Amino acid sequence: MRFACLATALTVWILSLGAATAFEIEGERHYPAPEGAVTLRIISTADINVFEPIILEFQRQNPGVGIDYVIASSTELMRAIYEEQEPFDLAISSAMDLQTKLANDGFALAYSSFATEALPDWAKWRNQIFAFTQEPAVLVISEADFAGMEPPKTREELISLLRENPDRFAGRIGTYDVRISGAGYLFATQDSRNSDSYWRLTEVMGRLHARLYGGSGDMIRDVASGRLALAYNVVGSYAMSRLPDYPGIRIILFEDYVNVMLRTVLVPVNAPHPSEAGLMVDSLATLDSRPALTERTSLPPVKASGLQENSAARPIRLGPGLLVFLDRLKKQSFLQNWTSSMEQFVR
Amino acid sequence: MRAMLGKGSIRRRLVVQLSLIAAVLSLAFFLIVRAVAGQAASDTQDNILAASATSIADAIYSERGRISLELPYSALSMLGSISQDRVFYRVIVDGETLTGYDDLPAPAHFPKPSEPVFSTLDFRGEEVRSVAVGRTVSSGGQAIRAAIVVAQTRSGLAAITSKISATSVAVGIGLFLFATLLSLLAAQSALLPLNRMTQSIKRRGPHDLRPVRTEIPGELLPLVAALNNFMARLRAALAQSEELVAEAAHRVRTPLAVVRTQAEVALRRLDKPEDRQALREMIRAVDESSRSAGQLLDHAMVTFRTDHLQETRFDLGEVTRETCAHLQPTAGLKDIALVLDIPERPLPFVGDPILLQSALRNILDNAIKYSPADSEITVTITVDRHYEISFRDQGRGFGDVNTGGLTKRFARGGNVADVVGSGLGLTIVDVVARAHKGRVKIRTNTEGPGACVSLVLPLH
Ligand SMILES: Nc1ncnc2c1ncn2[C@@H]1O[C@H](COP(=O)(O)OP(=O)(O)O)[C@@H](O)[C@H]1O
Ligand SMILES: [Mg+2]
Secondary structure, three states, rough: OHHOOOOOOOOOOOOOOOOOOOOOOOOEEEEOOOOOOOOOOOOEEEHHHHHHHHHHHHHHHOEEEEEEEEOHHHHHHHHHHHHEEEEOOEEEEEEEHHHHHHHOOOOOOOOOOOOOOOOOOOHHEEEEEEEEEEEEEHHHHHHHOOOOOOOOHHHHHHHHHHHHHHHHHOOOOEEEEEOOHHHHHHHHHHEEEEEEEOHHHHHHHHHHHOOEEEHHHHHHHHHHHHHOOEEEEHHHHHHHHHHOOOOOEEEOOOOEEEEEEEEEEEEEEEOHHHHHHHHHHHHHOOOOOHHHHHHHOOEEEOOOHHHHHHOEEOOOOOOOHHHHHHHHHHHHHHHHHHHHHHHOOOO | OOHHHHHOOOOHHHHHHHHHHHHHHHHHHHHHHHHHHHHHHHHHHHHHHHHHHHHHHHHHEEEOOOOEEOHHHHHHHHHHHHHHHHHHHHHEOOEEEEOOOOOOOOOOOOOOOOOOOOEEEOOEEEEEEEEEEEEEEEEEOEEEEEEEEEEEOOHHHHHHHHHHHHHHHHHHHHHHHHHHHHHHHHHHHHHHHHHHHHHHHHHHOOOOOOOOOOOOOOHHHHHHHHHHHHHHHHHHHHHHHHHHHHHHHHHHHHHOOOOOHHHHHHHHHOOOHHHHHHHHHHHHHHHHHHHHHHHHHHHHHHHHHHOOOOOOEEEEEHHHHHHHHHHHHHHHHHOOOHHHHHHHOOEEEEHHHHHHHHHHHHHHHHHHHHOOOOOOEEEEEEOOOEEEEEOOOOOOOOOOHHHHHHHOOOOHHHHHHHOOOOOOOHHHHHHHHHHHHOOEEEOOOOOOOOOEEEEEEOOO
16 A cells, blocks of 8 residues: 555665566565574565564564565555565455455465464455454544534435535545555445445545545545545544544544455465464464554454444455456446546546 | 074174164265265355356446446355355457456357356366356347356365265264164064073973973974974873883782792791792892882882972871881881881971872881891981981991982992892982972981981971
8 A cells, every 4th residue: 555655754665676576665674583594575565664563573472583574555466476476475465355366366375273263254264364454444534624513424424414515525525546546446346335325425525526545644644734624435543543643633433334444464375484474474363462562553453342342344355255346347347437426527 | 504504693693784784774874965965065056156157147238339247246255155265257258258367268169048057177276166158148239149157166065065974974873873773672672582482491390391381473483383392202202111111010010929929828838948948038039029110110100290290288297107107017027116206296398298208118118128137217307497307227327338329210339239129219219309399318327327318308
């Protein structure tokens, strides 16, 4: 995801495209092992400052394992594993559809341990993909714009609110540009599956000249700055982690349904060190049992109870259903529909 | 005959054969269940594959002269709902791949509409089940053929099949064990009448040759009939030989009596002492022979009566006194005194008095026979935990003869080699004692000379 690099002020090297690899990376960081010679190569869409605590904790427990952490967008990750078969030990991505395709097409190793067995059924597929975070898609609003007003609780309420107040919201709605964002596409396609109101909402947003974004971080920042009154389908964990910095924003979980995106990990078939990779999978699968660590990463870990707390939560189902929206024709027609709804007027 | 050769028990044979049948049936059960359930599971997969392919076929449409497809979400998600298998699909229009995995093998022939073509093949390193569905789409007035191929790996199916196999193996084994247990019980109960019959024959006394009357199953009737027939013949043969002995003894005794009378008449007429002595010797020999014949007769009688024991209640003291009185004259000939020490009170006993008389007579007869003249024979009855009727004489005793063997038929002791005898006396005593659940005690007197022979009988 592109927003991964936005908030980082770390020693992230931007590698030139002239390097040995043809897929594009956004950053890389090396964590050498104090002892031992094994180095795990991880390709991930997660931002380094989010993931670093996990790596450090892992190395504390496994001092013999060095880690090479490479950040790439979900599309580039797909290209690295699927097309170029780069020898990575782990692929971590929030693009559930692409991870599913990797497993379905035979690019993932099966792995099983006590830790993975303990995961709920919806959090794994074929013992090849393992979810370790659950991240709801939320509505982020600016409190100033909703002063003295009840914020919408469902999508229907949001639609009528927007219809009734075109002046207030024109040009001040933010959402993903599903043509460039993997997470945005995933949320949008699941929305279109879950309810008929999605297309009406898209049309309303298009009529009100919604601004399109590539990442959640930018949307949150713009809501906080007052440029946007609301942002639809923001990754909840990012919004939560920014709450302390941006006091003026508020997070709304819809009551009709909440898509929950699962961040997943898989071990590619050509992983050079599958057993050490398995240790990392275990460490991620047991994130829920280490609250001190999750606090530092701001990643909401997978927990079976997390779903019961909110009956509207719908974890996006891993499995072949996710391949449907990756179908060439399906994607083409979905984007066409989306574009024509969103861009009814030339801005 | 096979039955003669086969040494194994009927029960083992029954159990082995029934278990074998159970094993065969259990195996058949396992194979049938596995085949049927496996077929059902793979039919289910085929049906879902066909439904998926059909729903894709239904979503093909033509727009502005171009064929396109709106892949339905359910087409692939339904395949994910039964198992976590990998899924592949391909849509071919007019020979060109419209969308999907273009390396997924297409059917060799265009599948007829409404007739899905199923096949199992290797794709991307795994066995997959694939279905091809044909559809004709009209586009721009032209009929265009579209083929939809949907394939799925079979690990879910394999898991179901192996679970079914495991279950049917477990049930098969259980069935087998249960059937074996039942066959054990069945064999047991089938052989019950045979065991019952065996027990009832085993319990019989040595002379009991009555026909078998226990309840028996039809299969054993011929065997039991043969057995009864055999015993009847045996009984007849025994009776015949006893009759023969009795008859023979009788026929010998009558002429002997005549010879004795004639000899006594002659004795009276003779004067010469040596002639008289010779005649007396002759009379004694005749007496001895007649006694032997009488004992043979007695023995035959005793054997017959013990086989058909007729029990009555009588007084043991009374019978003993009678017997003594009966032999008093014989004792008197040798000046032997019979001293009776018998309680006055009644000594009730249940048995055959004639047999007992015969036994007591034989004991007393021996005592008189083996005692010197002018001696005493003491007859006592003691009542302790048994009745013990003892005859104590002052004769030669048993010396070092093995008294255990004296009750055998025709057995005689070495201590009486100078006296003629049949060797049947104690045999008769022993038979009578046994028939009344008693025994004979034979021993040499501890105080004084002579023998002591007792009949020990149970109190009732
Ligand atoms: N009262 C007795 N005194 C000594 N020996 C005896 C006496 N009674 C029996 N016997 C011994 O027991 C043997 C068997 O007795 P029995 O059967 O009556 O045959 P038999 O008197 O015809 O010889 C006799 O041959 C004798 O040796
Ligand atoms: Mg005798």
